[in-house]
Amino acid sequence: EVQLVESGGGLVQPGESLRLSCAASGFTLSGYSMSWVRQAPGKGLEWVSYISSSSATILYADSVKGRFTISRDNAKNSLYLQMNSLRADDTAVYYCTRESGYAFDIWGRGTVVTVSS
Amino acid sequence: QSALTQPPSASGSRGQSVTISCTGSSSDVGAYNFVSWYQQHPGKAPKLMIYEVSKRPSGVPDRFSGSKSGNTASLTVSGLQADDEADYYCSSYAGSNPWVFGGGTKLTVL
Numbered sequence: 001e002v003q004l005v006e007s008g009g010g011l012v013q014p015g016e017s018l019r020l021s022c023a024a025s026g027f028t029l030s031g032y033s034m035s036w037v038r039q040a041p042g043k044g045l046e047w048v049s050y051i052s053s054s055s056a057t058i059l060y061a062d063s064v065k066g067r068f069t070i071s072r073d074n075a076k077n078s079l080y081l082q083m084n085s086l087r088a089d090d091t092a093v094y095y096c097t098r099e100s101g102y103a104f105d106i107w108g109r110g111t112v113v114t115v116s117s
Numbered sequence: 118q119s120a121l122t123q124p125p126s127a128s129g130s131r132g133q134s135v136t137i138s139c140t141g142s143s144s145d146v147g148a149y150n151f152v153s154w155y156q157q158h159p160g161k162a163p164k165l166m167i168y169e170v171s172k173r174p175s176g177v178p179d180r181f182s183g184s185k186s187g188n189t190a191s192l193t194v195s196g197l198q199a200d201d202e203a204d205y206y207c208s209s210y211a212g213s214n215p216w217v218f219g220g221g222t223k224l225t226v227l
Contacts, residue, residue, distance in 0.1 A: 034213070
């Protein structure tokens, strides 16, 4: 079964850091570009970051540029998101997604990140 | 404010059809045939329903169809069923700001 499972979310204070992980199974991660998409409580979806299959191309939303870093380890079939200088408006469910044909065809269940003092 | 504009709500009776619009600009919806639609039930992850404007992934019923005219894309759900009640989000590839989403439409099946 094709599956993505996120982990690493939690409650942190403003200014702190968090590292999210996403484990892929049922397919070879190295064959796909990946993205993180987030959803603030009661709000819509927001694309956060993208990484190509070989990590040659990395993109960020303006809202996280300079604070978040996306990476991947194809040998471990894993995707990561390092989040630094977290702010209250980063509070959201963070989804790991597989990109295919400019659409997100596989989604994980998400991991909750709460930034609050 | 979302980059793509969707009506906040839509409704239809069981068996009827409903169409949800998604209005963008010449930089996103109007520029690329990479519009996708996602269904999200409460507390669940989004699910891809339509990609490349009108293509359906394997397993998505043909009751779901997509189209585009100019800067506006549309999702039509025909033969409404109770399980179609969910939030629907459109998305478009947008080049330099790669992906933009709509604010979502809550579909109610009466």
